[in-house]
Amino acid sequence: MQNVTLNNGVQMPILGFGVFQVGPDETEKAVSDALAAGYRLIDTAAMYQNEAAVGAALASSGIPRDELFITTKLWIQDAGEANTQRAFDNSLKRLGLDYVDLYLIHQPYGDYYSEWRAMESIYADKRARAIGVSNFAEDRLLDLILNNEIVPAVNQIDTNVYRQNAAYQELMKGEGVQIEAWGPFAEGMRDFFSDPTLTAIGERYGKSVAQVALRWLVQREVVVIPKSVNPERMAQNIDMFDFALTDDDMSTIAGLDTGSTAFFDHRDPHWVRQLAATRFN
Numbered sequence: 001m002q003n004v005t006l007n008n009g010v011q012m013p014i015l016g017f018g019v020f021q022v023g024p025d026e027t028e029k030a031v032s033d034a035l036a037a038g039y040r041l042i043d044t045a046a047m048y049q050n051e052a053a054v055g056a057a058l059a060s061s062g063i064p065r066d067e068l069f070i071t072t073k074l075w076i077q078d079a080g081e082a083n084t085q086r087a088f089d090n091s092l093k094r095l096g097l098d099y100v101d102l103y104l105i106h107q108p109y110g111d112y113y114s115e116w117r118a119m120e121s122i123y124a125d126k127r128a129r130a131i132g133v134s135n136f137a138e139d140r141l142l143d144l145i146l147n148n149e150i151v152p153a154v155n156q157i158d159t160n161v162y163r164q165n166a167a168y169q170e171l172m173k174g175e176g177v178q179i180e181a182w183g184p185f186a187e188g189m190r191d192f193f194s195d196p197t198l199t200a201i202g203e204r205y206g207k208s209v210a211q212v213a214l215r216w217l218v219q220r221e222v223v224v225i226p227k228s229v230n231p232e233r234m235a236q237n238i239d240m241f242d243f244a245l246t247d248d249d250m251s252t253i254a255g256l257d258t259g260s261t262a263f264f265d266h267r268d269p270h271w272v273r274q275l276a277a278t279r280f281n
């Protein structure tokens with residue numbers, strides 16, 4: 001597996017496995033299948049409510065801890081330094097781990113400065129090998145960087161061939177922040193898997209739309225965490241390190257950028273309210 005080097009020297013696999021919207025009952029099997037297929041980075045979150053099932057799959061895999069890269073995330077409801085520490089402890093307990101590889105602030109809402117201070121202390125205590133953020137737009141990310149000690153190692157954002165974030169990636173790179181793409185297939189929206197440009201390029205290499213889409217991101221040094229509950233698709237999604245897109249292919253795909261999200265804008269007041277109201281135990 002190809003790695004990227006984070007701003008503190010930690011090595012992170014460039015491809016991993018995401019478990020958003022995978023129910024707790026399905027998650028243990030999905031993660032076990034993904035580990036068997038060769039994935040070592042698993043991306044979960046307290047909000048997904050499947051950390052315990054991820055932990056069960058990790059425990060039964062027999063894979064040495066130092067070969068795994070486990071990410072989880074802090075939800076908005078746990079703002080405040082003490083709450084963040086408590087939420088982190090609970091995540092560790094559910095995962096059955098004594099440290100995570102990457103701990104992220106899930107959303108750029110609420111008192112995330114107190115969350116970040118707590119995460120800096122979690123990092124100092126070596127209970128997270130790296131800390132970072134998710135869904136942070138340019139202004140919030142830069143403000144966080146300018147007003148704190150530790151620069152986030154990663155910003156996990158909505159990135160795919162239709163929303164490419166190329167300029168933002170450059171800004172992050174200049175600040176030492178690794179871009180990580182969630183929704184690398186836009187969850188299939190916009191007829192993603194029938195895209196004619198990706199289909200035509202894939203036909204030349206004997207690769208699927210999914211493989212071309214992931215390959216394009218990886219060649220841009222974007223970390224990707226595709227989700228699938230289907231073992232054949234898991235195997236397909238990891239099988240894209242044996243071909244390379246040409247410069248022409250890369251720029252053809254760059255032409256697919258719409259600059260807009262297939263999901264929702266994190267600055268939309270409706271969604272700020274909606275996400276702030278999302279609570280779970």
Ligand code: NAP
Pocket residue numbers: 017018019020021043044106134135156181182183184185186187188193208210211225226227228229230233234236237
């Ligand atoms: P995604 O990976 O873009 O798309 C997943 C969808 O694509 C599923 O419906 C899956 O169906 C299908 N699929 C997967 N591989 C395929 C293939 N080779 N051919 C055809 N269809 C395929 O969506 P996502 O789950 O939203 O994003 C990935 C991960 O990013 C998440 O699981 C989560 O870890 C993370 N994420 C983070 C945030 C955040 O706010 N930080 C938000 C969203 C997601 P099957 O499962 O049926 O195969």
